[in-house]
Amino acid sequence: xxxxxxxxxxxxxxxxxSIAAAxxxxxxxxxxxxxxxxxxxxxxxxxxxxxxLAGVHPAFGVAVVTAVAxxxxxxxxxxxxxxxxxxxxxxxxxxxxxxxxxxxxxxxRVDLFAFLFGDILSVGATDVAMIWIGAITVLxxxxxxxxxxxxxxxxxxxxxxxxxxxxxxxxxxxxxxxLVVALAIQVVGVLLVASMLIVPAAAARELSKTPExxxxxxxxxxxxxxxxGLAASMWFDWPAGPAIVASSVALYICxxxxxxxx
Amino acid sequence: xxxxxxxxxAAMTETAPEILLAAxxxxxxxxxxxxxxxxxxxxxxxxxxxxxxPNGAGKTTLVRLLLGLLKPDQGTVARKPGLSIGYxxxxxxxxxxxxxxxxxxxxxxxxxxxxGRGRRHQVLEEVGAADLMQSPLQGISGGELQRVMLxxxxxxxxxxxxxxxxxxxxxITGQAELYRLIRNIRDARGVGVxxxxxxxxxxxxxxxxxxxxxxxxxxEGHPEAVSRHPEFVQLFGDQVASAIALxxxxxxxxxxxxxxxxxxxxxxxx
Numbered sequence: 001x002x003x004x005x006x007x008x009x010x011x012x013x014x015x016x017x018s019i020a021a022a023x024x025x026x027x028x029x030x031x032x033x034x035x036x037x038x039x040x041x042x043x044x045x046x047x048x049x050x051x052x053l054a055g056v057h058p059a060f061g062v063a064v065v066t067a068v069a070x071x072x073x074x075x076x077x078x079x080x081x082x083x084x085x086x087x088x089x090x091x092x093x094x095x096x097x098x099x100x101x102x103x104x105x106x107x108x109r110v111d112l113f114a115f116l117f118g119d120i121l122s123v124g125a126t127d128v129a130m131i132w133i134g135a136i137t138v139l140x141x142x143x144x145x146x147x148x149x150x151x152x153x154x155x156x157x158x159x160x161x162x163x164x165x166x167x168x169x170x171x172x173x174x175x176x177x178x179l180v181v182a183l184a185i186q187v188v189g190v191l192l193v194a195s196m197l198i199v200p201a202a203a204a205r206e207l208s209k210t211p212e213x214x215x216x217x218x219x220x221x222x223x224x225x226x227x228x229g230l231a232a233s234m235w236f237d238w239p240a241g242p243a244i245v246a247s248s249v250a251l252y253i254c255x256x257x258x259x260x261x262x
Numbered sequence: 263x264x265x266x267x268x269x270x271x272a273a274m275t276e277t278a279p280e281i282l283l284a285a286x287x288x289x290x291x292x293x294x295x296x297x298x299x300x301x302x303x304x305x306x307x308x309x310x311x312x313x314x315x316p317n318g319a320g321k322t323t324l325v326r327l328l329l330g331l332l333k334p335d336q337g338t339v340a341r342k343p344g345l346s347i348g349y350x351x352x353x354x355x356x357x358x359x360x361x362x363x364x365x366x367x368x369x370x371x372x373x374x375x376x377x378g379r380g381r382r383h384q385v386l387e388e389v390g391a392a393d394l395m396q397s398p399l400q401g402i403s404g405g406e407l408q409r410v411m412l413x414x415x416x417x418x419x420x421x422x423x424x425x426x427x428x429x430x431x432x433x434i435t436g437q438a439e440l441y442r443l444i445r446n447i448r449d450a451r452g453v454g455v456x457x458x459x460x461x462x463x464x465x466x467x468x469x470x471x472x473x474x475x476x477x478x479x480x481x482e483g484h485p486e487a488v489s490r491h492p493e494f495v496q497l498f499g500d501q502v503a504s505a506i507a508l509x510x511x512x513x514x515x516x517x518x519x520x521x522x523x524x525x526x527x528x529x530x531x532x
Contacts, residue, residue, distance in 0.1 A: 030360040151370045154356055161329050161349040162371045162418065208361040209398070 010120045011230055012128045014244060017184045018196060018222030020135035022204075023142055023215035024180050025197035025222075027173065029205070030153050034198050035084060036073060036174075039091035040181045041193040043069040045098030045115065047182070052108050053101075059130060059182060066178035069094060074174045118189035118241030121233070127186060134183045138176050145172055150211055188241040195245045200225060203252040206259035221251050279306035282345055282422050282454045283328050288337035290323060297323045299478045300337065305422065310448055310455040312465050312485075315475035316497060321458045322352060324475065325426055328456070345422060348415025352426040352458075354407065356399055364402065364410050365395040371414045385413040389443060404431030408440060416447070423447070425457045434464070441468040462489075462498065 028037050044062045051061020069090065076086055102110050111119070123131075142149075148169045151159035160166045177197075184193045204217035228251075229244030236243075284304035290297055297320040305311050305328075313321045326332045327339050329349060341347075356362055368385065369377030386392045389409040394402060402410065408428055415423055428444065429437040445468045448455050459465045466472070466485040474480045480493040488494050 030357050032357065032359075147370065147374070153360070154362070154367070154370060155351060155354055157326075157329075157331055158349055158351050158354075158371070160331060161347055161424075205359055205361065210361055210363060210366050214361050 006121055007230065007234060009123050009125065009128050010240060011226065013120055013123045013131050014187055014226035014230060015223055016128065016131040016135040017180070017187045018200065018226050019219050020138040020142075021180045021184055021196045022200040022218035022222035024138060024176060025199075025201040026204070026211065026215045026218050027149065027153060028177065028197045029201045030211075033177075034194055035087055037177060037181060037197045038194040039073060039087040040066050040069055040178055041185060041190045042091035043094035043098070044182065044185050044190055045110075046094050046101060047098075048110060048115065049098055049101035049105060052105055057130075059127070059186065062185060063134075063179055063182040065094075066182050067175055070174040070178040071171070074170065114189070115185075116189045116191050117239060118185070118187050118192065120187045120230075120240045120244075123186060131183050131186065134179055138179055141172065141176055145169060149173060188245060192241055192245045195248065196222070199245070199248040199252055203248065203255040206252075206255040221248065221255070225251055279309065280342070281306050282342050283424075283456065284340045285324065285328055285334070286338045286340070288324070288327055288334040288339060290327065290332060290334050290336075292323065297477065298327070298334075301475060301477070301479050302337075303328070303473050303479065305454045305456045307421070307454050308448065308452050310445065310457070310468065310470045311473060312457045312459050312469040312471070313473045313475050314459055314462050314465070315480075317460065319476045321460075321475055322426055325424060325456070325458055329424060342421070346418055346420045348412075348418050348420030348423045348453075350408070350411045350415055350423070350425045350428055352430065354411060358400055362399040363395070364391075364397050364399055367399050367410065368414050368417055372417050377417065381417065382413075385416045386410075388416060388447065389413045405433075405436045405440070408432060409443075412444075412447075416451075420453055423453055423455045425455065427458055427460075429459070429464070437464045441465060444468065 025037075028034060043065050047062035047065030048058045049061070050065060051058040054061065073087060073090055076090065077083075078086055102108070114122070148159065148164045149172075151162065151164055152166050152169050156166050156170075159169075180197070181193050184196045188196055200221035201214065201218040203221045204214045208214035208217055225248035226244055228247040230240060232238050232247065233240040233243045282305050284302075286302050287300045288302070289299050301320065301324055303311070303313065303324060313324060315321050323332065327334055328341075329347065330339070330341070356367075364386070365379075365382055368382045383392065383395065386395060389412045391406060391409040391413060394406060394410060399407070399410070408430070412423075412425070412428070415425075423444070425444065429440050432440060441464060444455060444457070447453070457465065457469075466489070469485050471483060472485050472488040473482045474488055474491070474494050474497065476497055480497060481488050481491040483491075
């Protein structure tokens with residue numbers, strides 16, 4: 001069977017996103033921030049619109065807007081309302097603003113379906129290069145800040161007393177998360193972004209004894225899911241983004257049944 | 263900045279002790295409650311100080327001020343420059359989603375080069391938990407977790423141990439053991455120890471100085487003297503206070519690991 005160029009690019013894009021998203025996703029799971037990741041992705045459409053307005057690559061606009069949203073989301077606390085409500089206000093507010101902004105842009109037609117569910121089969125060589133540069137940046141930062149980030153996640157006050165700059169570490173974390181969300185939207189779309197973060201990490205949890213094992217296994221699970229999803233997409237003509245997510249969910253189920261038996 | 267401890271009948275040594283941590287007339291309002299009103303406290307090298315007081319007295323807040331986790335609205339907090347602090351927080355809830363062994367947990371508090379297996383084993387041995395290295399953190403008992411947190415604090419070669427309710431979730435026999443362990447660590451390492459407690463009975467015997475706190479410092483000094491202080495009696499009730507006042511008379515000796523009688527005057531190093 002001949003493997004087309006577009007499939008190879010899709011595979012490279014998917015592997016690039018998941019090698020950053022899966023280990024970062026472990027922190028999302030540990031810090032109970034699954035909805036934070038989802039909320040960030042909802043702000044991305046505003047980034048697409050602003051990217052068009054500024055005349056830059058939409059992915060760049062998305063990265064800037066998700067980063068600003070990440071800082072706002074982590075800084076905004078209400079005395080009366082829970083975090084989930086605050087996330088909902090900002091995420092859906094930004095989504096609505098994005099939809100309005102897009103409708104007002106003249107001569108621009110955004111493929112909303114691709115935006116919501118991803119369009120990995122249409123990524124170009126430039127996109128792949130951008131994804132890998134972004135992914136390696138995230139991964140390098142994650143490795144560099146690994147111990148302080150882990151210490152803050154376990155107990156932030158204890159980490160503070162032990163000399164960790166808690167605010168700096170937490171800010172870096174949400175910025176990395178914003179960058180990964182911006183990268184992953186191209187692969188699985190807005191609605192499925194959070195799954196690329198949390199599902200491989202959840203599958204890895206079942207088989208891990210240390211945080212490091214879980215992060216590495218999450219990356220492995222992410223790669224397997226991308227490979228299996230794209231294969232299924234090719235053979236059964238499934239949409240690629242949902243096929244990747246479905247594969248990772250299947251992996252989670254396998255990991256659980258293995259862990260239960262062990 | 264460093265006020266001398268104002269002891270009422272405290273047994274002070276002749277030479278001026280080296281003060282490690284001090285809060286001077288600190289006040290702080292959290293939300294709408296003035297949690298502390300002009301409270302002062304200090305800790306010297308080699309000293310065990312216990313802050314006691316009822317719930318809501320501001321004990322943990324005072325500790326958080328001393329650690330620099332909070333800033334006072336009024337008053338000053340001073341720490342000796344370059345001070346290494348080993349801190350044991352009141353609660354540690356590690357999310358079950360995070361796989362974590364005791365050994366890995368210990369190494370989170372210090373740079374990798376200081377967290378070698380040998381050093382980690384040594385501190386676990388020091389707190390009597392050497393066999394826990396590979397255990398999952400979420401699977402050990404409350405008392406074991408307290409010892410593991412103490413070991414993490416010791417790994418930092420601290421000058422000061424700050425322990426917020428160190429015997430929480432430990433049964434009464436275990437509590438006495440844990441306090442004895444803390445005192446042994448002080449004896450062996452010469453560190454200053456600042457503890458928070460509300461179980462007065464057990465802690466008294468292992469403490470050099472008690473600070474009785476109820477938003478302000480009610481009284482302060484040697485445990486026995488404090489337990490007779492009218493404000494203390496008022497705060498904790500007659501019966502508790504007299505039980506504690508009698509306590510040293512019942513226990514004018516203790517037993518070492520082999521059951522031999524050891525008088526209190528001669529502190530025993532292990």
